[in-house]
Amino acid sequence: MSEHSTYTPGSGLEKWLDERLPIIRFSKEHLMDFPTPKNLNYWWTFGAILVMCLGIQIVTGVILAMHYTPNIGMAFDSVEHIRRDVNGGRMIQSFHAVGASMFFAAVYIHIFRGMYFGSYKAPREILWILGVLIFVLMMATAFMGYVLPWGQMSGWAATVITNIFAAIPVIGTPLLELLRGGFSVGNPTLNRFFSLHYLLPFVIAAVVALHIWALHVPGNNNPIGVDVKDSRDTLPFHPYYTMKDAFGMVLFLIPFVWFAFFAPDILGHPDNYIQFDSQVTPAHIVPEWYFLPFYAILRAIDFNLLFINSKLLGVMFFIGSIVILFLLPWLDTAKVRSGSFRPMFKWFYWLFVINFIGLTYLGAQPAEGIYVLLSKVCTAYYFIHFVVILPVVSCIEKPRPLPTSISESVLAKSHA
Amino acid sequence: MATEAQHSTTRRDFLFVATGAVAGVGAAATIWPLINQMNPDASTLAVASVEFNLNGIESGQSVTILWRGLPVFVRNRTDKEVEEAKAVPMAELRDPETDEQRTKKGHENWLIMIANCTHLGCIPTGESGEFDGWSCPCHGSQFDTAGRVRKGPAPTNLVVPPYEFISDTLVRIG
Amino acid sequence: MFNTKNILAALAILAGVSVTQAAGEVVHVEKQNWSFAGIFGTYDQNQLQRGFQVFREVCSSCHGARLIAFRTLAKEGGPSFSEAQIKALAAEYEVNDFAVEGGSRPAVAADMWPSPFPSEQDARDANGGALPPDFSVLAKARGVHDAFPFWMFNYFTGYSEGGPDYIYALLNGYEEEAPVHFDLPEGKYYNHVFPGNAIGMAPPLSDGQITYIVAEGEDAVPETLEQYSTDVAAYMMWMAEPHLASRKQTGFVVLLFLVLFAGLMYGTKRKIWAGIEH
Numbered sequence: 001m002s003e004h005s006t007y008t009p010g011s012g013l014e015k016w017l018d019e020r021l022p023i024i025r026f027s028k029e030h031l032m033d034f035p036t037p038k039n040l041n042y043w044w045t046f047g048a049i050l051v052m053c054l055g056i057q058i059v060t061g062v063i064l065a066m067h068y069t070p071n072i073g074m075a076f077d078s079v080e081h082i083r084r085d086v087n088g089g090r091m092i093q094s095f096h097a098v099g100a101s102m103f104f105a106a107v108y109i110h111i112f113r114g115m116y117f118g119s120y121k122a123p124r125e126i127l128w129i130l131g132v133l134i135f136v137l138m139m140a141t142a143f144m145g146y147v148l149p150w151g152q153m154s155g156w157a158a159t160v161i162t163n164i165f166a167a168i169p170v171i172g173t174p175l176l177e178l179l180r181g182g183f184s185v186g187n188p189t190l191n192r193f194f195s196l197h198y199l200l201p202f203v204i205a206a207v208v209a210l211h212i213w214a215l216h217v218p219g220n221n222n223p224i225g226v227d228v229k230d231s232r233d234t235l236p237f238h239p240y241y242t243m244k245d246a247f248g249m250v251l252f253l254i255p256f257v258w259f260a261f262f263a264p265d266i267l268g269h270p271d272n273y274i275q276f277d278s279q280v281t282p283a284h285i286v287p288e289w290y291f292l293p294f295y296a297i298l299r300a301i302d303f304n305l306l307f308i309n310s311k312l313l314g315v316m317f318f319i320g321s322i323v324i325l326f327l328l329p330w331l332d333t334a335k336v337r338s339g340s341f342r343p344m345f346k347w348f349y350w351l352f353v354i355n356f357i358g359l360t361y362l363g364a365q366p367a368e369g370i371y372v373l374l375s376k377v378c379t380a381y382y383f384i385h386f387v388v389i390l391p392v393v394s395c396i397e398k399p400r401p402l403p404t405s406i407s408e409s410v411l412a413k414s415h416a
Numbered sequence: 417m418a419t420e421a422q423h424s425t426t427r428r429d430f431l432f433v434a435t436g437a438v439a440g441v442g443a444a445a446t447i448w449p450l451i452n453q454m455n456p457d458a459s460t461l462a463v464a465s466v467e468f469n470l471n472g473i474e475s476g477q478s479v480t481i482l483w484r485g486l487p488v489f490v491r492n493r494t495d496k497e498v499e500e501a502k503a504v505p506m507a508e509l510r511d512p513e514t515d516e517q518r519t520k521k522g523h524e525n526w527l528i529m530i531a532n533c534t535h536l537g538c539i540p541t542g543e544s545g546e547f548d549g550w551s552c553p554c555h556g557s558q559f560d561t562a563g564r565v566r567k568g569p570a571p572t573n574l575v576v577p578p579y580e581f582i583s584d585t586l587v588r589i590g
Numbered sequence: 591m592f593n594t595k596n597i598l599a600a601l602a603i604l605a606g607v608s609v610t611q612a613a614g615e616v617v618h619v620e621k622q623n624w625s626f627a628g629i630f631g632t633y634d635q636n637q638l639q640r641g642f643q644v645f646r647e648v649c650s651s652c653h654g655a656r657l658i659a660f661r662t663l664a665k666e667g668g669p670s671f672s673e674a675q676i677k678a679l680a681a682e683y684e685v686n687d688f689a690v691e692g693g694s695r696p697a698v699a700a701d702m703w704p705s706p707f708p709s710e711q712d713a714r715d716a717n718g719g720a721l722p723p724d725f726s727v728l729a730k731a732r733g734v735h736d737a738f739p740f741w742m743f744n745y746f747t748g749y750s751e752g753g754p755d756y757i758y759a760l761l762n763g764y765e766e767e768a769p770v771h772f773d774l775p776e777g778k779y780y781n782h783v784f785p786g787n788a789i790g791m792a793p794p795l796s797d798g799q800i801t802y803i804v805a806e807g808e809d810a811v812p813e814t815l816e817q818y819s820t821d822v823a824a825y826m827m828w829m830a831e832p833h834l835a836s837r838k839q840t841g842f843v844v845l846l847f848l849v850l851f852a853g854l855m856y857g858t859k860r861k862i863w864a865g866i867e868h
Binding site for chain 1: 449450452453454455457458459460
Binding site: 077080090091244246251253260265271283407411 | 731732753849851
C-alpha cells in the first residue's frame with residue numbers, strides 16, 4: 001500500500017534506515033496516512049479501546065506476576081499480600097480483575113458492531129476469523145486467570161471446565177488427566193494455568209497484529225457498508241482517527257476506573273474470597289458474567305440424542321456456538337453489508353441481541369423450573385439465527401437503495 | 417481545512433497544548449505506581465528494624481542474627497579483644513576507623529556488624545586468622561577484633577549497621 | 591441505525607447478571623448506614639477500635655485472622671492505634687517461630703494475628719465439628735443478594751457493603767426458638783439469616799457483654815447487641831479491605847482527572863474535525 005505513503009526520508013540517517021528497516025515508512029503508512037472512511041462512528045473506536053485493554057492487562061499482569069505465588073498453599077494468601085502490602089497493590093490488582101470484565105464488555109460491543117454492519121463479509125472474512133480466534137484466546141486466558149487467586153470459584157471453575165474435555169469419547173479421561181496434571185485439579189493444574197495465562201496474552205497480541213494486517217488490506221468497513229471509491233471518501237488515520245480513538249479510550253476509562261476504585265469486587269463473586277476447598281462446592285456456582293451465554297448453552301442440553309449422551313451433546317453445542325461464528329461470513333450471503341439498509345435483517349439482528357442477553361441472564365440462574373425450558377428455547381434460537389434465519393433472509397430480503405459513495409451519504413446527512 | 421486552521425491559531429494551539437499537558441500529567445501519574453510497586457512492600461519494611469535482647473550472651477560469645485535478610489554478628493568482646501583493637505595504629509589499616517567509631521560509647525564490648533565479607537559476600541569464620549578476629553574462607557580476607565580488614569582482597573571493613581541501645585541489654589538494629 | 595440506547599440497556603443487563611442469585615431461599619437483609627459506603631467513604635476510627643475490642647474479647651477466641659499483621663492496626667485509615675499500643679498488644683500474644691528456643695516467642699508488630707487453634711482439626715474438635723471461618727477476608731466473602739432490578743442500581747452506587755450488612759444481620763438473626771416445623775439438629779442454633787437456618791455458633795454477643803473503653807471527652811457508646819454487631823462488622827470490613835479509604839480517595843482524583851481530560855480531548859477532537867463532513 002505504498003501508494004498511500006507520502007514519506008520521503010528527511011535526513012541521511014533516515015534514508016539509511018529506510019533502505020535497511022523501513023520502520024518509519026511502515027508506521028507512517030499504517031498509523032498515520034492510512035486512508036480511513038470519513039464516516040466511521042464511535043462504535044468504531046472499540047478496536048483501539050481493545051488494544052488499550054490488552055495493554056492494561058499485560059502491564060498490570062506482568063506486575064502481579066512479580067508478587068504472586070503459583071502454589072496451592074500460597075496462591076490465595078499471595079493475592080491478599082498484593083492487596084495489603086505491595087505498594088499500590090490493591091489498585092493494580094483491581095485494575096487487572098476489573099480490566100478483564102471491561103475487556104470483554106468492549107469485545108462484545110466490537111463483535112456486535114461487526115455483526116450489524118456486516119464487517120465480516122467479503123473481502124473481510126479472514127479479518128473476522130482472526131477476530132473470533134482472538135475472542136476464543138481471550139476466553140481461555142480469562143478462564144485460566146480466574147483460577148489463579150485459588151478461591152472457591154477459581155477451583156470449582158477449573159474443575160467444571162476441565163471436566164468438559166472428559167465428555168470426548170475414548171480419549172476424554174486421559175485428556176482430562178493430561179490437562180490437569182493429576183486426577184483432580186491441584187498444584188500442577190495451578191502451575192500450568194499460571195504459565196499459560198502469562199503466555200496467551202502475547203499470542204493474542206500476535207493475532208491482533210494479524211487482525212490489523214488483515215484490516216489494512218481491504219481497509220475499514222464503514223456504517224453504510226459501501227466501498228471506498230476515491231480519496232474524497234477517506235481521511236488520513238492521523239490526526240482524525242487517532243484523536244477520535246483516543247477520546248473514545250478516555251471515555252471508556254471512566255466506567256473502568258469507577259469499578260476499579262469504588263467497587264472492585266462487584267463484578268466478581270464473594271465466594272472467591274474463600275480459599276478453594278475440594279471437599280465443598282459453593283451453593284451457587286456461576287462463571288464470570290462474560291461466559292454466561294455460552295455456559296447457558298452448555299447447561300441447556302440435558303437430554304441424550306441417539307447414541308450421544310447429554311454431557312457430550314452439551315459440549316458439542318457449546319463448542320458449536322463458537323465454531324458457528326467462524327462460519328458467519330458464509331451463512332449471511334446478502335451482498336449489502338450494513339444492517340441499516342437491510343429492513344428484515346435489522347429486526348432479526350436485534351432479536352438475536354435480546355436472545356443473547358437472555359442467555360446471559362439464564363446462565364446466572366439455577367438450572368430449575370422455567371429456566372431449564374427457557375435455556376433450551378434461547379439455545380435453539382441462537383443456532384436457528386445462524387443456520388436458518390440468516391441464509392433465508394439473505395435470499396428473500398429486498399434491501400433499501402444504497403448511497404453511491406461515502407462522500408455522497410455524508411453530504412446527504414449534513415444537508416438533511 | 418488548512419485555511420480554517422490558520423484562522424484561530426491561538427485558541428487552537430492553547431487547546432492542543434493544554435490537552436497535551438494534561439495527557440502528560442496523566443501518563444506520569446500512571447507510570448509512577450507501576451514502578452513504585454517494585455519497592456520494598458509493607459511486610460518487608462515492617463521487619464526493616466528489629467529489636468534484639470543481648471541477655472545471655474557472655475563475654476567471648478557471639479551470635480548471628482538475621483536482619484533485613486542479612487546475617488549480623490553480635491559479639492560480646494573480651495577486654496583483651498577490645499584492648500587489641502584499640503591498640504592498632506591507624507597507619508596499619510587499609511580502611512582506617514577507630515574502635516570507638518565502630519562501637520557505641522559505654523557499650524564498647526559489643527561489636528555488631530553485617531556478617532558478609534566486603535569482598536564478595538561470604539560469611540567469615542569467627543575467632544580465627546592472624547588477627548584474632550574473623551577470616552573469610554572464600555578468598556582469604558582477614559579481619560581484626562574490631563572487624564577491620566587487615567589482609568586479603570576485601571577493600572573495606574565489615575559493615576556496621578545503624579543501631580542503637582534502647583537499654584543496656586536491648587538494641588534496635590535498623 | 592445502531593441504536594445507542596438499546597446497546598446501553600443491553601450492556602447494563604449484561605454487566606448486571608453476574609450478581610443475580612438463585613430464586614431459592616433469598617433472605618431479605620436490611621442495609622445499614624456505613625461510614626465507609628459511597629465514593630467518599632472512610633472508616634470511623636473510633637468504631638474500628640470498638641470493633642477491634644469486640645473481635646479481640648469475643649470472636650478471636652474461636653476465629654483467626656491469619657492475614658492481619660499487628661502493625662496494620664496502627665495504619666492510618668484503620669483503627670490507628672499508636673505504635674506503642676501495638677507493641678504492647680503484640681507482646682501479649684505468642685507466635686510460632688521455629689528459629690527460637692521452644693518454638694514460640696512473644697509477637698512483635700510485624701507478626702500476623704495468631705490463630706486460636708493449632709490446626710483446622712483442633713478447631714473443628716473444639717466446635718462440635720464446625721470450622722469457625724477465618725475473619726481476614728470474611729467480610730468480602732459474604733454478600734447480600736438483591737432482587738431484580740435493584741442489583742442494577744448497585745453498579746451506579748458502587749454498593750460494596752453486602753458483607754458487613756450480612757454480618758450485622760446474622761449477629762442479630764438468632765431466635766430463641768426454632769419454628770415448630772423446623773427440625774433443629776443437636777448442638778445447632780436457629781438463625782433466620784444463616785443459609786439453612788441451623789448455625790453451629792452459639793449467639794456470640796449480647797447486651798452489656800463488653801465494656802467499651804471510652805477515651806476521655808468522648809460520648810459513651812451504648813453497650814447493646816446492635817452496637818456491638820455494627821462495630822464488629824465495620825472492623826471486619828476493615829480487616830478485609832484495609833486500604834479502602836485511600837483507594838476511594840485516589841479514585842476520586844482519577845475520576846475528576848478523566849472527566850477534565852475527556853472534556854479537553856473532546857474539544858481537541860472537534861477542532862481537528864472542524865470543517866470535515868462526516
